[in-house]
Amino acid sequence: MLKLPKLSDLITDASNYLATTIKAKVIERLKASPKINQWVKEGKELHQDKVACEFCGNELPAKLLDDLSSHFSEDYDSLISNIQKQIRTLTDSKISLDLPDKAKFYSEFQADYSASKKILQTEIMYLNETLQLLVQDLVAKQLKVFDSLKLSSCVDNLSKIDEAVKNVNQAIKSQNRKTTEFEKEKEKAFVSIISHYASEFAKNEQYDETHKNISKYGVEIETLTQDIKSLEKSVISIERQLSETVKGAEKINEYLTLYFGKEDLKVKVTQDNKFQLFRSGIIAKNLSEGEKTAISFSYFITRLEDKNTVIADTIIFIDDPISSLDSNHLFNTYSFIKTKLSPCKQLYISTHNFEFFNLIKDWFSGRGMKKTTQSFYMVERSTNAAFDQSTIVSMTPLLRIFKSEYCYLFSIIFNFKKMPNPDYYQLYNMPNLLRRYLEALMSFKIPNGHGLESKLEILIPNEVMAERVRKFIHHYSHSSSVTRSLQFPDLKECVDIVDIILGSIETKYKEHYDALVETLNNTTVS
Numbered sequence: 125m126l127k128l129p130k131l132s133d134l135i136t137d138a139s140n141y142l143a144t145t146i147k148a149k150v151i152e153r154l155k156a157s158p159k160i161n162q163w164v165k166e167g168k169e170l171h172q173d174k175v176a177c178e179f180c181g182n183e184l185p186a187k188l189l190d191d192l193s194s195h196f197s198e199d200y201d202s203l204i205s206n207i208q209k210q211i212r213t214l215t216d217s218k219i220s221l222d223l224p225d226k227a228k229f230y231s232e233f234q235a236d237y238s239a240s241k242k243i244l245q246t247e248i249m250y251l252n253e254t255l256q257l258l259v260q261d262l263v264a265k266q267l268k269v270f271d272s273l274k275l276s277s278c279v280d281n282l283s284k285i286d287e288a289v290k291n292v293n294q295a296i297k298s299q300n301r302k303t304t305e306f307e308k309e310k311e312k313a314f315v316s317i318i319s320h321y322a323s324e325f326a327k328n329e330q331y332d333e334t335h336k337n338i339s340k341y342g343v344e345i346e347t348l349t350q351d352i353k354s355l356e357k358s359v360i361s362i363e364r365q366l367s368e369t370v371k372g373a374e375k376i377n378e379y380l381t382l383y384f385g386k387e388d389l390k391v392k393v394t395q396d397n398k399f400q401l402f403r404s405g406i407i408a409k410n411l412s413e414g415e416k417t418a419i420s421f422s423y424f425i426t427r428l429e430d431k432n433t434v435i436a437d438t439i440i441f442i443d444d445p446i447s448s449l450d451s452n453h454l455f456n457t458y459s460f461i462k463t464k465l466s467p468c469k470q471l472y473i474s475t476h477n478f479e480f481f482n483l484i485k486d487w488f489s490g491r492g493m494k495k496t497t498q499s500f501y502m503v504e505r506s507t508n509a510a511f512d513q514s515t516i517v518s519m520t521p522l523l524r525i526f527k528s529e530y531c532y533l534f535s536i537i538f539n540f541k542k543m544p545n546p547d548y549y550q551l552y553n554m555p556n557l558l559r560r561y562l563e564a565l566m567s568f569k570i571p572n573g574h575g576l577e578s579k580l581e582i583l584i585p586n587e588v589m590a591e592r593v594r595k596f597i598h599h600y601s602h603s604s605s606v607t608r609s610l611q612f613p614d615l616k617e618c619v620d621i622v623d624i625i626l627g628s629i630e631t632k633y634k635e636h637y638d639a640l641v642e643t644l645n646n647t648t649v650s
Contacts, residue, residue, distance in 0.1 A: 126219070126221075126289055128219070128251075128282055128285060128286075129217035129251075129255075131251065131254065131255075131280045131281075131282050132280050132282075134213070134214060134217065134255070134258060135254075135258065135275070135278050135280065137210060138210065138214075138258040138261060138262060138275060139275040141203070141206065141207055141210060141262060141265060142261055142262070142265050142272070142273040142274065142275055143272050143273070144203060144272070145269070145270055145271065145272050146200050146203060146269050146270055200269060203269055204266060204269065207262050207265055207266055208266075210262055211259050211262050211263065214255045214256075214258050214259045214262070215255075215259060217255055218251075218252045218255050218256075219248050219251065219252060221244070221245060221248050223241050223244075223245075223292065226238050226241070228299075229295070229299050230299060230302060233295050233298050233299050233302075236291070236294075236295050237292065237295035237296075237299075239291075240288060240291035240292045240294075240295055241292055243284075243288045243291070244285065244288035244289060244291075244292050247281050247284045247285045247288050248285065250279070250281050251281060251282075251285060254278050254279065254280075254281075257276050257278060258275075258276075258278065260276070261273065261275060261276055369393050369397045369399075370393050372426050372427075372430070373391045373392060373393050373399060375422075375426045375429070376391045376399075376419070376422045376423055376426050377390050377391055379422040379425060379426070379460070380418060380419065380422050384418040384422070384453055384456060384457075385453075385456070386415065386418055386419075388403050388404050389401065389402070389403055389408060389415060389418075389419065390402045390403075391419070401419070413447075414453075417445070417446075417447060418453075421445055421457070421460075425460070425464050425465075428440070428464070428465075429464075435465070435467050435468050435469075436467055436468070436469060437469055438468050438469055439468070439469055439470040439471075439472075440465055440468050440470070440471050440472070441472040441473075441474075442461065442465075442471075442472065442473050442474070443474050444474055444475050444476055444477075445457050445461065445473070445475070446475065446477055446480050447476070454477065454479055454480055454483070455483070457480070458480060458483040458484070458487070461473070461484075462487055482527045485500070485524065499518075500518070500519040500524055501516050501517065501518060501519055502516075502517060502518075502519045503515070503516055503517075504517050529560075529564070530561070530564045530565075531640065531643065531644075533557055533560060533561040533564070534561060534640050534644070535644050536557055537554075537557060537558065537561060537622055537625070537626065538626065538640075538641065538644060540554065540618075540619075540622055541619075541622050541623065541626055544615065544618075544619045551615060551618060554600075554618050554622070555596060555597050555599075555600035555618075556600075558593075558596075558597050558621065558622070558625060559576070559597040559598075562576055562580070562583075562597070562625065563576050565583075565629070566579040566580075566582075566583065569583075569633065570582060577594055577598075580593060580594055583628050583629070583632055584624065584625075584628045589624050589628075592620075592621070592624065593621055593624055593625060596617065596618075596621045597621075
């Protein structure tokens with residue numbers, strides 16, 4: 125939208141400023157020479173609070189600055205300031221016209237638009253020239269503020285500009301109207317063409333037969349639509365089976381079969397996306413504790429594997445995972461935990477089962493962990509008159525080192541052989557330890573059901589040595605009298621018996637003996 129200035133007001137304001145004169149104590153020689161007047165005015169401002177002339181260096185005459193201040197009064201400064209503001213207003217009121225090229229108009233509007241555009245451009249040029257003429261008059265007035273000046277001849281052509289603007293806008297409106305109605309006209313033409321070809325088709329083609337075919341196709345479309353709806357239901361069903369809930373049920377069933385052998389137990393998803401347990405196709409009831417444990421543990425692992433859980437950032441605690449399970453599931457459970465939970469950030473496992481503990485201990489020892497990254501604890505229960513109390517303590521090194529009592533007994537006997545110790549506690553228990561160790565050894569080396577005394581001769585072919593060992597372990601491990609119960613075995617005799625037994629085992633079962641020694645050498649109690 126073109127914003128036009130109020131030219132008549134601008135002309136009036138300029139005429140008033142030109143006619144205004146300053147009443148002051150005028151210095152005639154300055155009034156007579158506007159350029160010198162302006163030069164002195166600028167010099168006066170530079171010499172405020174000065175005593176010497178900045179031009180010649182001589183002392184300023186007395187009262188010179190006072191006389192100049194009377195000449196250049198406040199009215200003088202005010203008029204100059206107002207004239208400068210009016211000059212800026214006139215300059216800002218000039219119009220820069222930017223109209224579209226006639227080539228952008230439809231041909232029937234180009235002639236009228238070009239004529240109106242030319243007139244408008246001419247009148248805008250006259251307006252800008254008038255504004256510039258006013259500017260020139262006011263610039264001249266700044267040099268002759270003590271004189272009354274006449275305004276140059278000016279013409280107010282705003283009415284002609286308004287008329288030219290209306291003509292240009294009318295051409296633009298006609299252009300826009302045709303552009304807006306173009307789609308409607310095109311649609312009318314399209315309808316006419318369709319009507320024409322429809323009429324030609326009705327004349328030249330078999331319309332009735334085609335209409336019947338359309339009806340037949342309509343029935344087929346309805347049938348296909350029903351088929352599509354049926355297929356959409358199937359798609360929804362398939363998508364439902366692929367939902368997170370269904371995937372979770374499938375994963376639970378997979379784990380039940382793979383790790384716990386529970387092929388008869390299945391988890392299915394109900395219509396409301398809940399789990400339902402089935403046994404051999406029938407809703408399961410009266411689940412055993414082992415089955416509850418297997419299902420719960422499978423569900424737990426499945427939840428850990430969902431998309432919202434990052435195993436590497438997860439701390440996991442498992443409390444006795446083989447509780448209530450049959451012994452044949454022990455290795456399955458261990459394998460399950462090792463396979464699925466090995467990458468976790470931190471893993472806690474508690475158990476009452478010694479075999480399961482050994483499996484976990486071997487796994488941790490083989491993970492390449494540093495000792496500082498693995499810890500073993502046990503719960504000690506103490507009872508007093510008031511209440512039962514349990515305490516978590518560091519695990520005894522014996523449980524961490526040895527997997528069985530057999531290995532533990534061998535370690536005591538072997539260490540006694542290496543460094544006999546007259547410690548009476550060890551000396552007192554050695555006959556029993558030897559007997560228990562030999563019973564364990566011979567039970568799996570010679571499983572014929574006979575007692576230890578008959579098997580000693582197989583281990584120790586020398587009859588004298590065999591009898592010596594038999595009497596030692598029989599005499600000191602069975603307290604048949606008070607006197608015997610108070611006796612300690614002779615240290616020298618005990619050393620000889622240990623040498624005979626270990627030497628015989630090394631000779632008879634060397635590979636087994638070497639393996640025990642190697643295990644013992646690789647194990648230290650910390």
